[in-house]
Amino acid sequence: MVSSDFAKQMAGYGLVTAHILYRLPDHPSFLQSYIWQEYDISPRFPQLNKFLEFWQRELDGPLHEVTVVHQSLIKPAELRHVGGVFLLH
Structure with missing residues (x-):
């Protein structure tokens, strides 16, 4: 059984941290910090946009700044055939 996170990565999703x-x-003069992390597709980020729309619609704290970092964890060049198996005892 393949995990859903691995299946997403193979479909082109990458880990997004906002x-x-x-x-x-x-207290509008104070800023609070929140970290959001999910698998999403760059550069459109549909999951992040859905979350930010929810935030603006449902939560009282107005957004000040959103910084986004995206990393593709599995790249096609990293998947390759292994020529041998070594066992250590």
Whole structure:
């Protein structure tokens, strides 16, 4: 059984981390930090956009800044046939 995360990576998804700074509703001069991480497709980031739309629609803390980092964890060049197996005891 293949994990869903591995299947997503093989389908072109990469790990996306978003560092979100937002203002506190009761204290607008203070910034709070939130880290969001999920597998998503670059450069459109549909999962991240869906989350940010939810945030703006449902949460009281207005967004100040969103920094996004994307990394493809598995690349085609990294998958190759292994010529031998070595066992260590």
